[in-house]
Amino acid sequence: MNDMSADSYVTEDGRTIGGVVMEMKNITLRFGGVVAIKDISFDIREGEIRAIIGPNGAGKSSMLNVISGFYKPQEGEVMYRGEKRPPMKPYQVAQQGIARTFQNIALFDGMSVLDNIMTGRLNSMNASLLSQAVWWGKAQKEEFENREKVEKVIDFLEIQAIRKTPVGRLPYGLKKRVELARALAAEPSLLLLDEPMAGMNVEEKEDMSRFILDVNDEFGTTIALIEHDMGVVMDLSDRVVVMDYGKKIGDGTPDEVRNNQDVIDAYLGVAHD
Amino acid sequence: MLYREAGDFKTSYQKDSQTFPLKFDRMGYWTVMVVAFLVVPFVINDYWANAVAVPFLIYAIAALGLNILTGYAGQVSLGTGGFMAVGAYACYKLMTMFPEVSMLVHVVLAGGITALVGVLFGLPSLRIKGFYLAVATLAAQFFLVWLFNKVPWFYNYSASGQINAPERTVFGIIVTGPNTEAWAKYLFCLIFVVVLAWIARNLTRGMTGRKWMAIRDMDIAAEIIGVNPLMAKLTAFAVSSFFVGIAGALFFSIYLGAAEVGEAFGIQKSFLILFMIIIGGLGSIFGSFAGAAFMVLMPVFLKNVLVGGLGWPTDLAAHLEFIIVGGLIVVFLILEPHGLAQLWRLTKEKLRLWPFPH
Numbered sequence: 001m002n003d004m005s006a007d008s009y010v011t012e013d014g015r016t017i018g019g020v021v022m023e024m025k026n027i028t029l030r031f032g033g034v035v036a037i038k039d040i041s042f043d044i045r046e047g048e049i050r051a052i053i054g055p056n057g058a059g060k061s062s063m064l065n066v067i068s069g070f071y072k073p074q075e076g077e078v079m080y081r082g083e084k085r086p087p088m089k090p091y092q093v094a095q096q097g098i099a100r101t102f103q104n105i106a107l108f109d110g111m112s113v114l115d116n117i118m119t120g121r122l123n124s125m126n127a128s129l130l131s132q133a134v135w136w137g138k139a140q141k142e143e144f145e146n147r148e149k150v151e152k153v154i155d156f157l158e159i160q161a162i163r164k165t166p167v168g169r170l171p172y173g174l175k176k177r178v179e180l181a182r183a184l185a186a187e188p189s190l191l192l193l194d195e196p197m198a199g200m201n202v203e204e205k206e207d208m209s210r211f212i213l214d215v216n217d218e219f220g221t222t223i224a225l226i227e228h229d230m231g232v233v234m235d236l237s238d239r240v241v242v243m244d245y246g247k248k249i250g251d252g253t254p255d256e257v258r259n260n261q262d263v264i265d266a267y268l269g270v271a272h273d
Numbered sequence: 274m275l276y277r278e279a280g281d282f283k284t285s286y287q288k289d290s291q292t293f294p295l296k297f298d299r300m301g302y303w304t305v306m307v308v309a310f311l312v313v314p315f316v317i318n319d320y321w322a323n324a325v326a327v328p329f330l331i332y333a334i335a336a337l338g339l340n341i342l343t344g345y346a347g348q349v350s351l352g353t354g355g356f357m358a359v360g361a362y363a364c365y366k367l368m369t370m371f372p373e374v375s376m377l378v379h380v381v382l383a384g385g386i387t388a389l390v391g392v393l394f395g396l397p398s399l400r401i402k403g404f405y406l407a408v409a410t411l412a413a414q415f416f417l418v419w420l421f422n423k424v425p426w427f428y429n430y431s432a433s434g435q436i437n438a439p440e441r442t443v444f445g446i447i448v449t450g451p452n453t454e455a456w457a458k459y460l461f462c463l464i465f466v467v468v469l470a471w472i473a474r475n476l477t478r479g480m481t482g483r484k485w486m487a488i489r490d491m492d493i494a495a496e497i498i499g500v501n502p503l504m505a506k507l508t509a510f511a512v513s514s515f516f517v518g519i520a521g522a523l524f525f526s527i528y529l530g531a532a533e534v535g536e537a538f539g540i541q542k543s544f545l546i547l548f549m550i551i552i553g554g555l556g557s558i559f560g561s562f563a564g565a566a567f568m569v570l571m572p573v574f575l576k577n578v579l580v581g582g583l584g585w586p587t588d589l590a591a592h593l594e595f596i597i598v599g600g601l602i603v604v605f606l607i608l609e610p611h612g613l614a615q616l617w618r619l620t621k622e623k624l625r626l627w628p629f630p631h
């Protein structure tokens with residue numbers, strides 16, 4: 001697995017994993033004296049589910065924020081589809097087809113579930129202000145076309161019943177699902193999920209795992225996810241990066257990582273205490 | 274089959290994004306429109322036009338404008354009075370420079386000019402937020418009033434420093450100056466209100482409105498999902514200032530007829546409009562109207578009932594007005610940030626379910 005050739009391969013369950021889509025090269029990120037990420041390199045391949053695990057404060061969320069363009073690393077490069085990515089604003093990264101969810105749910109509380117998910121479509125909608133002001137022509141056409149796509153996501157995630165509910169009123173588990181819906185509505189080529197199952201009960205976790213697998217399987221979406229639950233990670237992911245105190249201490253298939261002594265000491269050991 | 278289903282989808286989404294999904298509400302809306310356009314113009318007199326109808330319509334436009342910026346896009350502004358002044362002075366300059374052009378054009382252009390000025394003052398909003406932005410808009414308020422006082426070109430070097438609306442027409446009908454009929458003032462303002470409210474509704478139900486609300490609710494998440502924060506904020510400033518500028522132009526040319534900037538467009542005006550949207554409902558079109566109606570009608574009501582009816586001294590009634598407004602602001606800010614609009618919605622929900630509460 002350490003051979004990072006661009007050749008694609010087929011997984012045991014029959015999905016095709018392609019070449020490298022995103023490559024993080026020697027990333028170092030500091031906040032004043034705190035080194036959140038220390039010289040980390042890893043890659044994400046087309047169509048795979050890539051997990052990032054590690055104890056609290058290891059720098060996992062910071063890594064997703066670097067990919068999102070929200071944090072600017074002091075050192076290192078982000079390669080996207082074979083090219084060095086120039087410094088970008090987060091909204092420009094989103095326009096490149098990278099969508100995400102957040103560790104602490106970041107929905108728009110004053111808006112309905114439907115409007116929240118519709119915001120996921122904003123990169124594909126560009127009717128002029130004038131057309132929108134008179135609700136005529138392109139604006140209206142675009143609105144209905146994109147609404148149709150959003151309805152498909154709503155069906156897919158089985159949240160039809162709460163369409164019109166203001167998100168502020170939803171329970172935690174459903175909020176997580178709506179946030180996933182908003183990210184999926186963007187039809188991303190790379191989906192970043194920051195602890196999508198944190199704080200969920202077993203049943204909710206099973207639902208969420210199923211959705212993640214289905215998204216990957218049906219739409220071929222590449223997924224990078226941060227997760228604490230080792231069982232879930234082992235079941236879901238094709239490859240795992242393990243972080244501890246800002247450093248990478250393991251990288252490979254779930255089995256390889258499970259048997260890596262550093263990882264056992266740093267993370268699994270702690271987790272099984 | 275497939276074709277039919279696709280067609281169905283469209284109509285259902287179309288229905289879904291209707292302004293008034295309930296038939297009852299739609300009928301209410303059309304009733305109001307018919308009365309406003311076909312009944313009121315024939316019965317309105319000078320008192321009702323000047324004391325109630327015209328100020329209500331103009332304040333409703335200003336409240337819509339501020340609500341777009343503050344209620345929808347979350348950018349607090351204390352500069353509304355200053356931006357109304359921009360609309361008023363732009364309109365005055367246009368009226369005196371191009372006497373033969375229709376008032377309709379002048380007012381719309383005044384709105385456009387105010388939109389540009391609004392964008393200019395909105396630029397700092399990318400960097401400063403909340404309280405600091407409020408202070409920056411307050412500075413804009415004082416700067417603009419100062420500017421219109423200090424530069425004689427804006428008031429055509431008149432000795433009094435005032436601006437006076439000369440007689441101007443729309444399709445041959447006089448709408449400004451002392452010879453204007455009550456119905457003409459009223460109808461001219463009504464047309465602007467209806468069109469602008471419709472535009473506000475369209476913008477807020479579409480993607481532009483969603484971007485505004487996303488910035489308001491969580492600006493960092495909004496940017497990460499693809500909202501360009503500068504563009505979203507600047508369009509909010511532009512559209513909001515367009516509305517406020519039109520309100521200022523109408524306030525000067527139709528309602529006042531003559532204006533001195535500090536008196537007509539001072540900081541009190543900024544607060545008045547802010548109170549309207551807080552009491553009426555932040556982030557609500559209907560709330561903008563409810564707030565404007567409340568703030569226009571309450572003093573009239575107090576004056577007629579307390580002073581006229583019960584013989585209270587005028588200053589006592591005026592103090593009572595302050596107490597009521599102050600109290601309501603506190604109550605609404607703490608208990609019901611969505612204002613009268615939300616109370617109305619809850620009442621309707623209750624009525625809709627009545628007599629079966631579940």
Ligand SMILES: Nc1ncnc2c1ncn2[C@@H]1O[C@H](COP(=O)(O)OP(=O)(O)O)[C@@H](O)[C@H]1O
Binds near residue numbers: 034035
């Ligand atoms: N915006 C920030 N400012 C300062 N320190 C930060 C910031 N974001 C993260 N950190 C620090 O970086 C380290 C890694 O945090 P984080 O990436 O959230 O870890 P994880 O997601 O693995 O729990 C922590 O020490 C955290 O305090």
Ligand SMILES: [Mg+2]
Binds near residue numbers: 060103
């Ligand atoms: Mg984290």
